[in-house]
Each structure stands twice: as structure tokens, then as C-alpha cells.
Amino acid sequence: MSVDTRGAAQEIAASYDSGKIDRRTFLRRMGLIGVGVAVANAVSLSPLGAVKAWAAISGPEDRAWALAKEKAAAATKKSLTLLIPTGSIGNMTPYVDKWKNELGVSLEFIEEPDEVVHTKGMQEAVAKTGRYDVMMPTAMSYPDWFDSGLIYDLTDWTEKYQPDLFNKEWGVVFPASHHAQLYNGRVVGLLCDGDQITLLCRKDYLEKPDKAKAFADQYGYPLDAPKTWKEYYNLAKFMHDPKNNFYGTLEYRSRYYCKWMFMQRLASKGSLWFDQDMNPTFNSPKGLEVLEDMLAVNEFLHPDAFSFTWSSNYNAYGRGEGFLNIVWPSGFKYSKAPSTGPATTGKIKATVMPADTLPDGTNLYAGMFCWGYGFAISKYSANPDLSYAYAQWMTSPTISADAIPYLGGYSDPYRVNHMLAPTERLIETYTTDYLKILYNNIVNTVPDFCLPGGFEYQDALDKEVHACLTGDKKPKDALDDAAQQFDRITRRKGKEKVRKSWFALTENLAEPIKIATGRGNWKL
Amino acid sequence: MLNRPLSLAQIPLIVIGLVLCLFPIFWLVMTAIKPPIDWNASPAIWIPSEPTLINFRTLFNPDAIRAYGVGGVSQAATRAVMGSILASISATFLAVGLGLISAIGLSRYSRTNWATPLIILSGRMFPPAAIAVPFVIIFSLTNLMDTYPGLIAVYTAVTLPFSTWMLKSFVDDLPREMEEAAMLDGKSRLMAHLTVTVPLIRGGIFSTTMLVFILNWSEYMFAQVLSNTELATIPVQLAKYVTATAGTLYGVQAALAVLAMAPLIVGGYFIQGHLARGLTFGAIKK
Numbered sequence: 001m002s003v004d005t006r007g008a009a010q011e012i013a014a015s016y017d018s019g020k021i022d023r024r025t026f027l028r029r030m031g032l033i034g035v036g037v038a039v040a041n042a043v044s045l046s047p048l049g050a051v052k053a054w055a056a057i058s059g060p061e062d063r064a065w066a067l068a069k070e071k072a073a074a075a076t077k078k079s080l081t082l083l084i085p086t087g088s089i090g091n092m093t094p095y096v097d098k099w100k101n102e103l104g105v106s107l108e109f110i111e112e113p114d115e116v117v118h119t120k121g122m123q124e125a126v127a128k129t130g131r132y133d134v135m136m137p138t139a140m141s142y143p144d145w146f147d148s149g150l151i152y153d154l155t156d157w158t159e160k161y162q163p164d165l166f167n168k169e170w171g172v173v174f175p176a177s178h179h180a181q182l183y184n185g186r187v188v189g190l191l192c193d194g195d196q197i198t199l200l201c202r203k204d205y206l207e208k209p210d211k212a213k214a215f216a217d218q219y220g221y222p223l224d225a226p227k228t229w230k231e232y233y234n235l236a237k238f239m240h241d242p243k244n245n246f247y248g249t250l251e252y253r254s255r256y257y258c259k260w261m262f263m264q265r266l267a268s269k270g271s272l273w274f275d276q277d278m279n280p281t282f283n284s285p286k287g288l289e290v291l292e293d294m295l296a297v298n299e300f301l302h303p304d305a306f307s308f309t310w311s312s313n314y315n316a317y318g319r320g321e322g323f324l325n326i327v328w329p330s331g332f333k334y335s336k337a338p339s340t341g342p343a344t345t346g347k348i349k350a351t352v353m354p355a356d357t358l359p360d361g362t363n364l365y366a367g368m369f370c371w372g373y374g375f376a377i378s379k380y381s382a383n384p385d386l387s388y389a390y391a392q393w394m395t396s397p398t399i400s401a402d403a404i405p406y407l408g409g410y411s412d413p414y415r416v417n418h419m420l421a422p423t424e425r426l427i428e429t430y431t432t433d434y435l436k437i438l439y440n441n442i443v444n445t446v447p448d449f450c451l452p453g454g455f456e457y458q459d460a461l462d463k464e465v466h467a468c469l470t471g472d473k474k475p476k477d478a479l480d481d482a483a484q485q486f487d488r489i490t491r492r493k494g495k496e497k498v499r500k501s502w503f504a505l506t507e508n509l510a511e512p513i514k515i516a517t518g519r520g521n522w523k524l
Numbered sequence: 525m526l527n528r529p530l531s532l533a534q535i536p537l538i539v540i541g542l543v544l545c546l547f548p549i550f551w552l553v554m555t556a557i558k559p560p561i562d563w564n565a566s567p568a569i570w571i572p573s574e575p576t577l578i579n580f581r582t583l584f585n586p587d588a589i590r591a592y593g594v595g596g597v598s599q600a601a602t603r604a605v606m607g608s609i610l611a612s613i614s615a616t617f618l619a620v621g622l623g624l625i626s627a628i629g630l631s632r633y634s635r636t637n638w639a640t641p642l643i644i645l646s647g648r649m650f651p652p653a654a655i656a657v658p659f660v661i662i663f664s665l666t667n668l669m670d671t672y673p674g675l676i677a678v679y680t681a682v683t684l685p686f687s688t689w690m691l692k693s694f695v696d697d698l699p700r701e702m703e704e705a706a707m708l709d710g711k712s713r714l715m716a717h718l719t720v721t722v723p724l725i726r727g728g729i730f731s732t733t734m735l736v737f738i739l740n741w742s743e744y745m746f747a748q749v750l751s752n753t754e755l756a757t758i759p760v761q762l763a764k765y766v767t768a769t770a771g772t773l774y775g776v777q778a779a780l781a782v783l784a785m786a787p788l789i790v791g792g793y794f795i796q797g798h799l800a801r802g803l804t805f806g807a808i809k810k
Contacts, residue, residue, distance in 0.1 A: 086763075111764055116763075125658060126657060127660045312564060
């Protein structure tokens with residue numbers, strides 16, 4: 001259907017809705033349009049015609065909106081139900097009225113605690129109630145959800161309606177575009193939240209002349225935000241002042257969070273989580289070095305580091321209780337806002353995650369893409385096309401840029417245009433400098449365990465790393481035990497199946513990381 | 525009852541015991557009346573200098589807390605409170621009622637001494653999580669998912685073995701001769717139980733009711749698994765007070781927890797005489 005024809009159809013529908021024409025006239029006119037479109041299609045279009053027709057509509061949001069209009073008009077059930085994590089609703093509620101008023105579609109949100117969303121999905125895979133249309137898990141959920149038949153493969157939809165996921169100017173930033181949306185090379189979710197970790201430090205302390213002099217005298221290089229993990233350690237040590245309730249760093253040591261701290265450092269050393277044969281790689285000299293480094297930093301940690309959740313961590317940093325912190329983009333927002341960062345507003349310097357120095361002397365910058373919500377479409381939805389249209393519309397370049405800055409939601413920048421061509425509201429929320437840092441960091445991110453059994457791998461690693469950091473286990477024992485559990489999970493899930501996914505997941509990495517990890521030489 | 529004064533050694537032990545028991549409640553109540561800025565304050569603020577009811581107001585008007593710069597609370601707790609009341613009272617009534625019938629039957633008319641009670645108890649012999657998914661499947665097929673009748677049925681099923689066993693111990697301790705005497709006076713079996721057994725074990729019934737009610741009132745897992753939008757209970761609602769702007773809303777959670785404690789404290793106060801009697805009933809054997 002061309003844009004003009006669609007416009008005509010919309011006008012007729014609007015006239016009918018407002019009572020200007022009767023039902024008979026409405027059906028006759030729509031019928032005429034339908035015949036016209038059918039003839040045009042038959043005469044002019046190749047098999048790719050439909051794709052071209054949709055692509056002709058100006059942008060992903062327009063294509064999504066056109067699809068939504070078409071499907072909303074045809075739908076018998078005029079509502080969409082979204083399963084979302086508690087706390088994320090703020091990015092979606094501003095559009096509820098638009099969907100209701102212009103499409104007649106009500107949006108119903110089922111909020112569940114973050115840790116329950118995956119379980120609710122698996123439950124739905126068994127119960128098949130059709131209660132959810134759109135579901136908003138982290139990318140970690142996709143493999144298990146897809147394999148259990150819960151969610152659609154969105155690839156055909158994305159080819160037809162072109163959400164511009166991989167566009168160089170406004171697509172989702174590579175490689176998160178692949179790690180957080182694809183499973184075995186197929187699109188299974190549309191990312192709506194750019195969760196990566198970045199480093200914050202206190203600018204006001206860096207600018208103190210006495211501190212700068214003392215630091216330079218002690219370490220032989222100027223006081224600045226850390227570029228390497230070695231510099232990070234030095235800074236944590238130098239700034240640590242527990243007598244004044246000011247600690248070197250607020251890096252997480254708590255359960256659920258500490259594995260990401262470990263994985264981040266491991267990636268900086270040029271190591272992924274498995275080799276090409278699905279052998280765990282972390283129970284190695286590199287993994288041991290990482291744990292030793294983390295144990296060394298323990299001395300300069302905030303005393304609550306072993307019990308931090310993201311919110312208590314942000315609050316402690318916002319109260320001015322430390323120099324360094326490793327945060328998701330929301331952490332920067334917390335530190336910037338006077339209400340949540342009373343002691344840090346205007347005093348923050350952010351940077352990409354520190355590098356590690358490889359044996360050849362080069363610095364390897366790596367980031368962690370972790371958490372990161374996205375939209376998946378339930379196979380038991382009564383309105384899958386309409387659900388997809390909603391997901392594409394919400395994650396489209398312009399609507400997402402509008403949605404992210406709203407308060408009360410978890411969405412953080414994830415498309416190129418969010419970071420390199422931001423709107424005023426995005427700049428106001430994140431600042432131009434921080435958006436550039438987000439971009440520079442995300443291009444080097446490595447994926448989380450977005451594999452079958454991903455949560456099991458994560459938990460096994462987290463448990464053992466935590467046991468080591470709390471002193472319950474020696475580093476080697478902890479890593480060997482985690483590796484043993486990894487092998488069990490791999491065996492149980494099916495080695496070839498997981499290996500295939502691992503290859504697909506790691507196929508897209510930043511070039512330096514590909515080289516450092518040797519991923520480029522792997523053979524399936 | 526012994527009525528001698530406490531020794532000097534006993535007093536500190538009692539004080540320590542009281543502090544241990546009452547400190548969490550004190551902390552909960554204080555958090556419930558703290559403004560958001562004080563929830564996570566470091567060092568901790570024990571007693572807020574500016575107490576507020578904003579957390580309680582937020583329970584019923586989610587936008588109220590926006591005045592403190594906290595957004596993203598989307599649901600009032602009204603439905604959860606009503607849901608907890610409905611599900612807990614109904615399930616408790618059913619579990620204790622059916623449990624009482626079972627207890628009298630097992631105590632007075634069962635031909636086997638151990639098999640039937642053990643089978644009834646088998647419902648409590650595995651972790652509740654093991655039966656959660658089967659419930660989801662069955663309830664999906666029977667349209668009981670996300671409904672109060674469904675949740676009430678589960679709560680009843682889960683607490684029935686508990687109430688049966690507890691009540692059976694009270695009936696066992698009551699001499700049969702008392703019911704037989706009533707029957708000799710011309711009462712039917714049913715009337716003998718209603719006019720003799722039940723009144724004489726009413727302390728046990730009250731204490732069982734209270735304990736079953738507490739189990740239902742504080743239950744989280746089944747309510748979480750079996751609910752979507754229609755069904756809500758207080759424990760499920762408690763887990764939902766997380767926002768992107770302020771993280772976990774400890775003050776609002778504390779306010780709801782204080783509210784949730786109220787019926788238990790009030791109920792416990794009014795039936796404390798029966799509770800004490802029920803819990804010690806049969807402690808001295810013939």
C-alpha cells in the first residue's frame with residue numbers, strides 16, 4: 001500500500017469514526033482502495049515489493065505507526081498487554097494516550113520485579129495463557145524463551161518493516177546491536193535500553209591542586225581519571241580516606257553484581273568466557289590475576305560494597321561517599337541530579353572503562369554490555385503484528401530519543417543518534433560529554449551470557465567470585481569450581497547447541513577485542 | 525502460676541530478648557515515617573527529625589511521593605490490601621473449617637492410626653516451589669489463573685494439612701468420654717461434637733486460625749506465580765516498590781509492612797487468652 005493510498009484509507013476511516021459517513025459508504029470506499037492496491041501490487045511489484053513499499057515510508061517510526069494503524073483497525077482485541085520490569089514504566093506511559101486516542105488501542109502494563117520477569121516468561125511458555133503480548137526481559141532471557149517456543153523470531157518482520165537496527169547513523173550501536181537483539185543470528189528482540197557500565201570519578205577532587213601535586217609526586221604521572229586498571233587501583237588507594245567517610249571506590253562486591261565486575265576486568269585482559277570448544281577460560285592465569293586485582297582493591301572499598309544494590313550504590317555515591325564508581329548510565333543521572341546526588345551534582349567526571357595492558361604493550365579497552373532490556377513478542381499473543389508494531393515504534397530512532405529522558409524508566413541511550421546526534425532533552429539528561437563516552441564505551445562492549453542457560457552460567461560464576469571476594473574460597477578454588485559448574489551446565493544444555501550460540505554471539509565484536517581474544521581464528 | 529519477682533540476672537536477658545524482637549519493628553515503623561531523603565541516609569537516622577505520612581499516602585495515591593522528586597510509582601496498594609484480606613480470610617476459614625472436620629474424623633473415627641494423617645501431611649513434605657508450575661498449568665486450563673478463587677484454593681490446599689494436624693492434636697487430648705456423655709444425654713454425634721468437642725478445643729481453634737491466617741497473609745511465592753493483573757496481595761505488592769528514579773522505595777515498603785502487621789497485632793491482642801490456652805492445651809497428659 002503506498003503512502004497516498006494509506007492516507008486516503010486513513011481519511012475514510014476517520015470520517016467513519018467521526019460519523020460523517022455511514023457503514024455502507026465506508027465499506028464501499030475501502031473496497032475500492034483495496035481493489036486499487038491489489039491491482040497495483042499485481043502489476044508492478046516483484047516478490048520484494050511489499051518490503052519496498054514499507055521501506056518507502058520515511059522512517060522506522062512511520063512504518064511502525066502505519067503497521068499499527070492497519071493492525072489496530074483489523075484487531076478484534078483492542079488492547080496490548082506488556083510484561084515489564086517494575087520501575088520501567090516511566091518511559092512508556094507518556095505514549096499511552098496517543099495509542100488510545102489515535103489507534104483505539106489500550107496499553108496495559110503488568111509490572112513484575114526485575115528478577116521475576118524471566119520466570120514469568122518461562123511460566124508462560126508452559127501455561128500458554130496468551131496473557132502477554134509484548135514482554136520486556138533482558139537480552140539474557142531471549143535464548144531460553146526462544147528455545148521454549150515463547151517468543152517470535154522477529155527477523156521477517158524486521159526485514160519487512162525495517163526498524164533500521166543496523167543503520168550506521170541511527171541504528172543500535174554495534175556490537176550491542178547484535179549481542180542484545182540476536183539469537184543464533186536471528187532477531188528475537190528489539191533493544192530499548194543501552195545498559196553498559198562506565199566509570200565515574202569526582203572531578204572536584206581531581207581539580208584540587210594539593211591532591212594533584214601529591215599524586216604526581218607519589219606516582220610520577222598527572223592526577224586524572226584512570227585510563228588503565230593499574231591507574232584505577234592507584235587512584236582508589238590515593239583517594240581512600242575512611243576517617244572522613246570517603247572511600248576509594250564503590251565497586252560492587254555484592255551477590256548478583258560482582259560477576260560483572262569480574263567479567264569486565266577479564267574482558268580487558270583479552271579473554272572471553274569460553275574458548276571455541278566451550279571450555280571455560282576464566283580458570284586461567286588471566287582469571288586469577290583478575291581476582292587478585294579485585295582482592296587488592298577490597299582494601300579501598302566503601303564498607304557497604306558487599307551489600308550494594310544498584311540503588312544503594314547510587315545513593316551512597318550521590319551522598320559523596322567515594323571517589324570512583326562503576327555504574328550503568330542511570331548512575332550518571334543519579335549523580336548529576338541534585339535530588340539523588342546532593343554531593344556530586346556538577347562534580348562528576350565520567351570515562352570509558354579502564355583498559356588493561358596486553359603483553360604486547362597495547363592497551364585493550366573493553367566494556368560490558370549487561371542487563372539491557374528489550375521488547376520480545378509472545379507467540380501466544382492475539383495481536384502479534386500489532387505487538388511488533390508497538391515494539392518497533394517505541395524503539396525507533398525518534399520515539400526512543402523522546403522516551404529515554406522521561407523520569408521513572410530504565411531506558412538509557414542505545415542508538416547512534418541518541419549519543420552522537422542527541423536531542424536537547426537527551427543532552428539535558430546525560431550531557432554531550434557523557435553521551436560521547438557512552439558511545440566510545442559501547443563500541444567495545446562484550447556480551448553477557450546471552451546463551452541457552454545464560455542465567456545459570458551467570459549465577460555459577462557470581463557465586464564463586466563472591467565466595468572468593470568474601471574470603472570464603474581461594475581464587476583458584478573458586479574459579480575451578482565455577483568452571484566445573486559451567487561444564488555441567490554446558491553438558492546439560494547440549495554442548496553443540498550452546499557452542500553454536502556462543503559462536504553466533506561472539507561473531508560480532510570490536511576488532512581489537514576480536515584480535516586480543518583470538519575469536520577471529522575460531523572454527524565452528 | 526509462679527509469681528515471684530525477677531532476679532537481677534534475668535532482667536538483662538529479658539531486655540536483650542525484647543530488643544532483638546522489637547528492634548526490627550521499631551526500625552520498620554521509623555522507616556515508614558521517614559521522608560525519602562532519610563531512607564538510605566548514612567549514618568543511619570534512627571528517629572526522623574521531620575516525620576511524615578507521605579509513605580502511607582503513597583500507598584493509596586501513588587503520585588503523592590512525586591512531591592519528593594520520586595516518580596514511577598504506578599500502582600496504589602488498595603487492591604493488594606483488599607486482595608490479601610479476601611484471600612487470607614477465605615482460605616483460613618476454609619482450611620480451619622475443613623481441618624476441624626478432618627481432625628475430628630481422624631481422631632475419633634479413623635480405622636488406621638497413621639496412614640491417613642501421614643497422607644494428608646504429605647502435601648507439606650516437598651517445597652511449595654515444586655508444585656507452583658503444575659498449579660500454573662492446571663489453573664491456565666481451568667481459567668483460575670490470576671483469580672482469587674484460584675489463590676484461595678491453593679492457600680487452602682497448602683494450609684489444610686497444617687490445620688488438620690494441629691487441630692487433631694487438640695481433639696486427641698480431649699477425653700472421648702465427654703462426647704460419649706453428651707450422646708448418652710441424647711445428642712447426635714454431630715451435635716455432640718458441635719456442643720462439646722468444638723467449645724472445649726476453642727483455644728486450639730483460635731490459635732490454629734491465627735497461625736494459618738499468618739501463613740496465608742504473609743505468603744509470597746504462590747501469589748507471585750499465580751498473579752498477573754487481577755490478583756494482588758500485600759507481599760506481591762511489596763516487591764513492586766522499585767523505581768528508576770529512587771531505586772527501592774524503602775519508606776513505602778515499610779509503610780505497607782506496618783499496615784500489614786496491624787490486623788495481626790489487633791487480632792492477636794483480642795485472642796491472646798485463647799492463644800495462650802490453645803498453645804498449651806494438652807501440655808499435661810492424663
